[in-house]
Amino acid sequence: MTLAAFLGAVAVDAALAADFAAICDTGGRLQGTDSAARGFVLLQDRMAAIGAVRDAPVPYAGWRCHEARVTDIATGRDMACAPLLGAASTPAEGLVLDTRDCGRGVAGDFDAAAGQAVLARHEYPFASWTVHRRVKLAAAQAAGAAAFLIVQPEPGVGAVSGSSGRNGGAGIPALGISAEAGALLAEGRRVRITLAGEDHAATTPTLVLDLPGGGPDRVVLSAHLDGHPLGESAIDNATGLAAALCLARAAAPVVAACPRGLTLCIFGAEEWALSGSRAWLAGLSDDARARMAVNINLDSIAGGARLTALTSGFAALGPFLRGAAAAAGLPLGVHLPLMRNSDHANFADHGIPAARLVAGFDEPGSALRYLLTGADTRVLVPMQELKAATITAAALLWAALTAPDEAMARLRGAA
Structure with a gap:
């Protein structure tokens, strides 16, 4: 499959809008509530339609x-x-x-x-x-x-x-x-x-869908499910969840022919100081973490006019991702210093090149100013904006799945 064909598959995926609406329907998804439980059931069902999904629960306070x-x-x-x-x-x-x-x-x-x-x-x-x-x-x-x-x-x-x-x-x-x-x-x-x-003492689900590629390495695509009780946690993070499902559906038929596979992770307890992904990563073997070529974390990807990759101090990662977007004729901003505002930070702490894709960076007038309030509902997210962000994320994912091994190895160099 070519990049154009992959982006085309993402662009025509009618389930993106349906998934986004269904996730918002579950409510604010505060971790530990029935709303979050409904969200995890929904995501598990959607992921099971793509491939074998497992739950790896982890503790949090x-x-x-x-x-x-x-x-x-x-x-x-x-x-x-x-x-x-x-x-x-x-x-x-x-x-x-x-x-x-x-x-x-x-x-x-x-x-x-x-x-x-x-x-x-x-x-x-x-x-x-x-x-x-x-x-x-x-x-x-x-x-x-x-x-x-x-x-x-x-x-x-x-x-x-x-x-x-x-x-x-x-x-x-x-x-x-x-x-x-x-x-x-x-x-x-x-x-x-x-x-x-x-x-x-509590535990949160961690939903993992693994799609093997031609080699042992994996691109980890992640998004967090938990949110806050005020509103629908629509921008933060129904947008990232819906996009992640869309990208996994597009990749599933073709990833076996790629140099590396895809692991989709849906984390909980992100809003609890990133506790869920931190515990999950800590519980993996050194070898499993070493096989993670890059983490692309989708969190709040609509609600602003521009997309930015927060590249966690990995100097080569920004140019790689910007080049991937440019290959599809798409713009992408890059912010190099590590920002501990989503699950990508925990991957970076283990030396795994990690980027958060986010809308509205340095745009304080964007709809992202309503995050963490009751105003974070689906009305803030134009569907064409979410689709455009998902297509940009698809360009980044395709590059990470298909780039030569030596190009991916260079991403591990920190600034």
């Missing part, structure tokens, strides 16, 4: 929230809020604290934060200048803050969610709040924060 409230003492008003996944609990009666606006929440902003409920701004997640939420939370905790509130800057969409990254360890109560709540609390208010969470 589970957590469930029974109550989360931020109450303005003066008015008795409860603010719109969402607990950060895995956040530390308050005493049963809550914590009464003064709020302190710490602005963006970067180095030095929390210097006078001890004993207070600090506010920091949620940032557009896909930009070269972004400071991640967990970095801000760690800085607030180190400065002695008693609680952490991250403010969604976009009005009208409610609270922002996300992970605390605590994973059962030490921490402070941490919640996302709406732009409107942030505007009130930034004035300096007295609040009662109540967060009742429960840590527990």
Whole structure:
């Protein structure tokens, strides 16, 4: 099969739209909920129609929230809020604290934060200048803050969610709040924060579909299934899931004739500080990891006008992927430094060349600004945009499946 024929097979796959809608229908897919369970059943069924699929469950630090409230003492008003996944609990009666606006929440902003409920701004997640939420939370905790509130800057969409990254360890109560709540609390208010969470041991499915090629090496195509309860987790990450299924369907009839095979991995607990893929990779043998030629991670691939490959510090990977896109007449941006914002980071940690394909990089006005909110629904994803992104991903996948071994070996060199 030629590149043009492979891209053509992807372009005419009518199941792409149906899969995307069906995944959104399962809901926000918060790990550990019925919504996520429905999502994994759906993906397993779709993958089984392509080839033999297995579930390799892995542990993660589970957590469930029974109550989360931020109450303005003066008015008795409860603010719109969402607990950060895995956040530390308050005493049963809550914590009464003064709020302190710490602005963006970067180095030095929390210097006078001890004993207070600090506010920091949620940032557009896909930009070269972004400071991640967990970095801000760690800085607030180190400065002695008693609680952490991250403010969604976009009005009208409610609270922002996300992970605390605590994973059962030490921490402070941490919640996302709406732009409107942030505007009130930034004035300096007295609040009662109540967060009742429960840590527990948990496992997440890892769905694996392996399609052998002509040699022992594999291209690992990955996407995460879990999301957040606010909305449908449509951009993040029904887009990546639907595209991954489409690419596996197109590759299945032809991959045996390629120099390397394809392994499709659907991970859970990605929103829990990348816990699912980290545990799965750690459980593999050194030889199995050595056979992974490259990881192409599809996460939030629609919702913005441009696609960018985040290439994890592998200097040769960006030119390789950009060349693959150019061979199909398609543009592709490249960002070289490692960004720990999806499962590709765990592959990179094992020395496996890894890239995340993402839409809207350095485009803060794109629809990706609605991620982690109730606005992340299917209405944000024009189907022509998802199809175009899937075709670009197909060009990258085809190059990885068919390139000479010496070209793939060169990808392992780090910057």
